[in-house]
Amino acid sequence: MLRSTLVDTHCHLGDPAFDADRAAVLARAQAAGVSHVVVIAESLSASERAATLARGSTGLSATAGVHPHDARTWSADTLARVRELLAAPEMVAVGETGLDYHYMHSPRETQRAAFEAQLQLATDIGKPVIVHARDADADMAAMLRALAPRPPVVVLHSFSSGDDVWDAGASIGAYFSFSGMITFKNWNRTDRLTACPPDRLLLETDAPYLAPVPLRGKRNEPAFVAHTAAALARLRGLGTAELAQRTSDNFFRLFAKARRP
Ligand SMILES: [Zn+2]
Secondary structure, three states, rough: OOOOOOOEEEEOOOOOHOOOOHHHHHHHHHHHOOOEEEEEOHHHHHHHHHHHHHHHOOEEEEOOOOHHHHHHOHHHHHHHHHHHHHHOEEEEEEEEEEEEOOOOOHHHHHHHHHHHHHHHHHHHOOOOOOEEEOOOOOHHHHHHHOOOOOOOOEEOOOOOOOOOHHHHHHOOOOEEEEEEHHOOOOOOOHHHHHOOOOOHHEEOOOEEOOOOOOOOOOOOOHHHHHHHHHEEEEEEEEOHHHHHHHHHHHHHHHHHHHHOO
């Protein structure tokens, strides 16, 4: 088994799906060579939970922020608390935030306002921002382009958007994070995986969702990022260890930068 360091840069480890066996999940991640997991928050309460999980744990860091589904809960008080949580060193990024016009759990303008505020927060505190994008390509691309010439570090998570968002992300030096979706039969954008600059490539599970083939349909967990790493390595013509090293180097470079005052 692969012993080099893999990083799961996007895992909803605070999700109730892990309440019964969170410690065992982390032990399996270690055994699979996953040395670090970023606990992603999608609401204020999830941000508090993520912060608690990451506090004092060497293999975990966490984010604080509000998902576009929950954008209607965004307020000045939320911003203040998210900012406070992000002052801790193990709190490495804002998010996940973004735009999701597929489910529309919050109105578009509400989503845009919450996203805008979290982009601004990332800029203000000098930490990266984890971005979720679904069926909102035109607005997403415009909002990313508007960050130039001094964008925060943007991570486009579980990337599966169209050309507009790809180009906008590339133009501001965004990182592209790929999930188990790239192992699905219906993934038809192998060109993205080969075109992504090697220094902008990240890996994630988005657990408990999106388990990669051959585990598709199961609850996803950080250990399974090894399957996504193997698929991406194959497509880029690299050994899995080399790909793991590359993506982990990217992660640690990105977040070391984020820690700089
Ligand atoms: Zn997510």
